[in-house]
Amino acid sequence: MTKDLTKIRLFAMDVDGTLTDGKIYMGETGELMKSFDVKDGLGIKLLMTQGIIPAIITGRRSQIVENRCREIGIREIHQGVKEKDAVLCELMEKYQLQREETAYIGDDINDLGAMKEAGITFAPADCAHQLLPYIDIRLTRKAGDCPVREAIDLILDGRYQAEEFTAL
Numbered sequence: 001m002t003k004d005l006t007k008i009r010l011f012a013m014d015v016d017g018t019l020t021d022g023k024i025y026m027g028e029t030g031e032l033m034k035s036f037d038v039k040d041g042l043g044i045k046l047l048m049t050q051g052i053i054p055a056i057i058t059g060r061r062s063q064i065v066e067n068r069c070r071e072i073g074i075r076e077i078h079q080g081v082k083e084k085d086a087v088l089c090e091l092m093e094k095y096q097l098q099r100e101e102t103a104y105i106g107d108d109i110n111d112l113g114a115m116k117e118a119g120i121t122f123a124p125a126d127c128a129h130q131l132l133p134y135i136d137i138r139l140t141r142k143a144g145d146c147p148v149r150e151a152i153d154l155i156l157d158g159r160y161q162a163e164e165f166t167a168l
Helices: 038-049 063-072 084-094 109-117 129-134 147-156
Strands: 010-013 025-027 030-033 053-057 076-078 102-105 120-123
Touching: 010 084, 010 147, 030 063, 038 053, 038 063, 038 147, 053 063, 053 084, 063 076, 084 102, 084 109, 102 109, 102 147, 109 129, 120 147
Parallel strands: 010 053, 010 102, 053 076, 102 120
Antiparallel strands: 025 030
């Protein structure tokens, strides 16, 4: 069965292992940095131009994530989440979305609940093997190498012309 990516109106993302390489650099006072790729950020902006809501659902709390989301324009930021499926369902209800209008990208077993709720699921190439039965599209890019952008490009394929967005 092929999933219809043109129906997606909400794209929910885990952070560590999808938007980042999964490494957490910590010093004596806590988290120091995370590495984000600008291509993922531009892809998220492209989603928004097409009316697709980007959302962050992550188990960790990080001011770094808050700052990056603000910079890109993501408004749905949910950090410190233990039950990602519940937050995804709340977002679906808030925006009156059906399962087939909701996509999720995650990389490890703490994403499984959200993956079971989403209509379309993505995962980086190096995701945890336990997720494989629940993934609709296993991406070719690994964590930290723009798997989010790869998913976004698949979702937006044919929806816009690159020339339209030279000023993003």
